[in-house]
Each structure stands twice: as C-alpha cells, then as structure tokens.
Amino acid sequence: MRKGPAFTPFAARGRRTVAAILLTFALFSTASVTVSIWATSRSQHRATVVEVAARQRTLAERYVKEVLLLREGVQADPAYTAGILARSADALLNGGLAPPVYGDDDEIMLSRATGGHIRDQLEQERRLVTDLTATGAALLAHRPVAAVPMTAHEHVTVANPIVRLAVLAALTSNVSLNAARTIAGQTDGNISNLIIYQVVLGAIGLFMSLLFALALIAAIRRQMAHFRSIVTSSTDLVLVLGEGGCRYVSQSVTGMVGRAEGDLLADGLAQFIHPEDRSVLEVTGADRRTDKVVFRMVNRYGEWRCLEAHVTDLRSDRRIRGVVLNARDTTDRVRLEEELTHQAYHDGLTGLANRALFRDRLDQALARSARSGEVLALLLVDLDGFKQVNDSLGHDAGDELLRQVAERFAETVRPSDTVARFGGDEFGLLLDGAGESRARAVARRLLERLSEPMRVAGRELALGGSIGIVAHVGGAGDSDELIRNADVAMYAAKEGGRGRSEVFRDGMAREFGELLGLEHELRMGLQRSEFRVHYQPEVDLRSGQIVGAEALVRWQSPTLGTVPAERFIPIAEATGLIAPLGEFVLREACAQTAAWQRAGLLPESFVTWVNMSGRQLSSGGMGALVRQALEAAGLPAGALGLEVTETAIVQGGAAGDRARSELERLHASGVRIAIDDFGTGFSSLGQLRDFPVDLIKVEGSFVHGVERDDKDAAITANVIRLAHDLGLLAVAEGVESESQLAAMRELGCDLAQGSLFGPPMPAERIAGLLAERRDSADPRAA
C-alpha cells in the first residue's frame, strides 16, 4: 500500500491544479469545436440532400410535361429526366452521386440516408418514381397503362392514363417534398442538438474549471493560513527592514512588547529600540549576509526587553526586498545569566563580593599597582564570638548578624573599596590607594563598629574581631601571597588577644606560618576523619579491677604522621576546632561504651571519661550535646564521666556561670565529673566545695615525683586527703612503676591509671582486657 506524503508542498499542488484547469479547457474546447465542425458539415450535407430531394418534385412534374409534349410530337426527352429521377432517388436512399439536372451543374455526392422514417419515405419515393416512369413509358409506347405493375400502390382507380400519370407525379412530388421536409427537420434537430451539446459541454467545462479554480483558491487560502498561523503563532518576532524603515512586523510583536504592528512600521521601530542599540537598524546599509544581532526594545510598561535576532539578507529577493530579522525575546535568559554571574561573584547571604571576586579585584589592583606604583592595603577580619551566637541563638540569628556586620563594613569604607565575605565569619577588605596608616585607621573603625551593639533575635549583641592587615607598598605583587600574609597577621592578632588588629611583618611568617599550616591540616584531618579515640584503663587500687577508661584522641595525619595531642589540642582550642573535635570524641566514646555494655564486658559502675576543654564549656550548648550523645548511643548517664580542668570551672563571667550550671545539671542527671590535673591551677577550695565533683585526678608530674621529691609527695598526699575530706575519690595519673603504685596505695589513693596498667590503646584491646578480667574474676565470684 503506497502512502502519500503527509504534506504536499503548495507549489506542486498549485501547478497540478492549474494544469488540470488548462487541460479541461483544452479538452472541452476541442470537443466543442469538433462537434461544431461535425455538425456544420453534417448540416451542409443535409442541405444538399434537401436540395436534391426538393429537386425530385420539379423533376417529376417536368417528366409529366415532357411525356405529354413528346406525345403531342413536340421535341422532349422524358427518358433523360426519368433517368435523373431514378438515379437521384437511389442516391438519396443509398448514397452515391446524384446526377446534374443541367449541363453546367456538378454531380452531388450524397451519403446513405439514415433514420427509419426517412428511409421509408425515400424507398416509397423510389417506388413511385419507378411507377411514374413506367407509366410514362407505357403511355409513350401506346401500351395500356392499366397493365403497368404498380410497386408503390396497391391499386390505382384512375382509369385515364394521363390523369393517372399526373396522380403518380403528384404522389412522387408529394413524398419528395415530405422527405425533403423530414431531412430539413433532422437538420434543425441537429442544430438544436448542437446547441445543447455546446451548452452542456461548455457548462461541464466551466463547472469543472470552476471546481479546480475553487480547489486552487482553497489550497492557496489554506497555504496562506498555514504560513500565517506559523508566523503569527510563533513567539518569534519577524521584522523586515528595507528602504523606508520597517516594512513588515509579525503579530507576535503584540505579545512580545505590547505594541500594535502599525506602531513599528516605517520609522516607528526606531523609537522603541534602545538608543545604544539603534545601530541594529543599519543592517540594511551594510553588505551583510547572515548574522546575529542583539538589541533591546522597550515594552509598553517601559521595561527593556532583550532580543536576539537572526539576520537574513533577502534584499535581492524581489518578494521580500529587505533584511529579515527573526528575533527572540531572551530577556529571561540574559537576566538569568546576569544573576548567575552575580551569584558566582557574590556572597548570597550578605550580597558582598565573594572570595573569587575579591581575588579578581585584588589581581586587578595589583596589576595597576605594578604599572603605577600605587599602594593598596588588604584587611582580613575574623569575628570573635560569632560561633556562640550561631550555637545559642540559631543560624537565622547568625545570618542576620552577618548581614548587619556586612552593612557596617560596607558603610565604613569608600565605595571604591571592596568588601568581601570569604565564608563563615571571615571578611576581606581591599582598600585601593591606602597605606598602612589608613589601613590601621580603617581597622580601628571596623572594630569600633563591631563593638556597637547589634539587635539580633531580640537581643543586643556586640562582637569583637581580629584583623590582619597587609600594606602593599606598590609595584608587582602576588595576590596569593598577600592573602596568606593577611591570614598570618590575623592569626597574630588573635594570638595577641581578641579585638585587635595586626599589620603583617616579615618575622610573622616564620612565627605563625607553621601554626597556620597545622591549623589547615587539622581542618582537613577533621574532614578526612583522620582522628581515632584510644582508651587508657583506670584501675581500682583495692580490687585491681578496671573500673573506667579515659578517652584520648589520636591524630594519624597522612602528611604529618602521628601528631601528639599537646601539639594540636592548643591549636584546636585557639581556632575553635576543639568544638567539632570534642564532639567527635564524646559521640565516639559514648557509642563505644554502649557497645562494650551490650557485649556484657563492663563491670558495674564502669565509667568512660571524656576530656572537656574550657572553650567547649564556655561556648555553651555542652549540656545538650552530652545528653544528645548519650541518647544517640543508648548509654546511661552514669557510664559517662567528664574531665574538666580547674581553670575551666573557676573562670568568671557569664560564660563561667553557664558552664558551671550546665555541669551541675549534667551531674544531677548522673553524669560523673572529675577535676583534671588537680594541683596545677590555683583552685579556690571554696568553689570546689560547692561544685558537684565525684573525682579528683592527681597530675602525673606529682605522682612521678612522689619517690624523690618531698614537695611533690606532700602535694600528692594533701590532694588525696583533700579529696577524701570532701567525700571524693582520688585518681593518680601517670603511674609507671610498682614503687609509684606502692606509694599511692600507701597514701590511700583510690584509683590509678598509667602505663603500668596499660597505655592508651584502641577499643578492641580494652575489650580484650575487660573480657580477661571478667573471666578471671568470675570463678572467684562464684
């Protein structure tokens, strides 16, 4: 089965239809002319036939006269007339040559007669001619006329031979006349038929041509509607620019820019195009082929729409005679691009420049400086106390605070300066043309503005900040190095105490560079989970049983190797990384203890001790964190102990109060509290009395000195006694030898930990030890 194409191009269909119309005309015209020619020739022939038929009448009468004249002896030739009569009658009936009547006449060619009646009549005529001529011959020969056999007549009652002859002639004459009349009637009929044929043919031809023409018109209309629909339903704007301005504009202009088509024609278009983009109208002037142009048009709301047009030069096409612009509204795309560009170079929260844009501006400023020797300054600001706001008041409050800080910073500097947020609570400022003194002044103003209270989440908050300053003296420079130096300066400012600014000096790089590197590694280490928790067993000196373990964090860095805790803990404290690190140790220790407990390894009253730094305590939210960790691990509060330093619990101010009250609440819920490194600080014994403590840990250095130093021995003995007096247990740390153990036992110390009982070890080994002790204890218990 053959399938036609879904859509026949109009050109092909149009050609076919026009061809059909022409063919119809040709066919019907030919038919009409042919019929006319045939009918005319037939009519001419019939006229000849009528002439011959009518001639018979005269000949019959002439024959009678000639017979009568000859009979009277007058010269006449009736036989000749009889011959013409007979031959003519025969030619009329069967076709052939009708002889001439007079000498100068031509013979007449006749065709055979057709039609029932006319043949009957002509046959009768021929019979009558025979009867007539036979009667005439008998009369001339003086034979009895009545004896002549009649072929056309049943009987002739006329007795008189002459009258008989006259009657036969009259009959012949009459039938000839009637035959001629019949033939003439046939001709009339033919002419009528011809007219009917012509009319019918013409009507059919006209009708068919009309049908084809209508089909053609309908096809043209459909095609035009088709293209009109395509052009008008298209959201693209089609413009034709030629001589005299805009020659055509598609309907879509109404939807696109809310203008009527007429408004844009001729010179109207220019007024709606952005003055900067009017060169687009000059596309007709240049010798361009195909290209793309971008321009802006104002819509009726006064909003500029961006249009991107594909230009096709059809000036040589005489149907168009112009340059066709196929324009599409790209406003949304352009805006999105602008927005994305803005997002790529700006901080979403504060709207300030981001690190990438800051870097770009810095590079540009350095390039200028390299050319002109212009000075510039770079400031890095880190907010103090921001994390506490975030933790205690929530991220929304933190975000609001950052926005207000950003506003203040932006107000503080010149518009030509760049203020950027690098992420978190770190900001960068680039001061063009600023030397060290101006940079210091700006830093001072920034700190002043920070210290003015900001209203966030219904509270008045004031912040501090640490600012690192790099002053570039002009000439070539490296942006990476400048930022790194500013970072070092900021670190130095932090180290020097909060609320300070420091200008970078060459010596700083050596002093703080290593620390900065370690901080970076620490951050990476936390992200890469390079930290592990080890446990050091704690032994009851009376029973020798393991009754607890201290959780200690270990860092195995792939780049730095094993980093001792005393190296990285201070940095973690200083940078605030202690918070995530502490949380990790807490969660890990709780989960591990719960796992031991589920395995049935733990003796009753076993406690896992976790160190809690002063910064963790003072930053707030510690109580909630501990409760959450216990809940997550499914561990009873009594199985967890927190080791805090003396200094942490005796610090003053709101932070100290908050830390103490949180510890009290935790203690009330069952969590054990130990004072770590007791004796190294200068604790107020009064505070110690009021503070909910279960255990005091004697610092290892005193334990080590017990055997050889009387002072150490005295301190240790007093600490143990103090613990007992306050109803607390005493723990000796760092017990390394049997003699130290013996001394501790002698002093009445309750618990001990140290390498003698086991160094800090992975959880699996502790589990092994616990299982061993349990198995060896069981038989005795039984």
Next chain:
Amino acid sequence: VDARTRPVSLLGLVALIALAFMAASACSLTSPGGGADHLQVVHVTERDFGISAPRLVKAGEVRLVVHNDGPDEHELLIVREAQARPPIRSDGLTVDEETLQPDLVGILEPGGPGSTREIRLHLSPGRYELFCNMAGHFMGGMHTFMIAVP
C-alpha cells in the same frame, strides 16, 4: 434486499397508477354530461395510399383515433357527405376544400408515418367521407366513407 423489494415497489406503483386511473374513470362516469360510456372510439388507419375505417358507427360523440402506417405523411378530413362525390379542384388532383367547408366535420393536420392522432367529433346520423387531401393522395385512393347510424 434491493432485488427483492424493487419489483414489489414497482408492482405497488403500477397498482397505485391503476387505482388512480380507475378512480379517474369512475369520476368521469359519474360526472354530469361526461358520458364516457357514450364516447365511441373509432380506429382509422392511413397508409400509402388508402384509408381503413369502420363502415358503420354509432351517431353521437366519437373519438377518432387515427394511425398513420406510412411511409408518407398523411392528413385526414371528415366531411358530412351532402354530395355523392367531393368536388375536385382544377388541378384535377385535390378536393376543393372551400366548397366543402360547410360540411367539414373535422380535420387532422398531416402526421408523419407511425404517428397516431386523435380528434373528437359529434356525428349526427348520416354518411361521412374521410379522405387525405395531400397532392394526388385523394386521387391515389386515400378516401373512404362511414355511416353514422342513430
């Protein structure tokens, strides 16, 4: 289906037409002065060159149905016969119709061969001459008579 229903419907049509005719004739029978039962049909045949007609007809209203057997054309004149023989014109071939005008009962114009024409006549009792008066036809034998009897 068509093949079976068409004859039925044709039959129905024929029956309807027949009924219509019957109704029409019934009407004419009962109509005053119509007297279809009194209308006598008389068939006359013409041919080259003679006329056949019934010798006796009933006087009164007559419908004359004339058929031309041909081959030539023929007319028909009906004359109440006052004289024994119609008068002949001076050409010796045709009847002098003007003389006969007072007695002319009816005339049928020439009809072609094969044609059938009709004429309505009121025939009072008497002898009627029927003839064709085309050139030579009367002399050639195209005349007859019929007698209307009361």
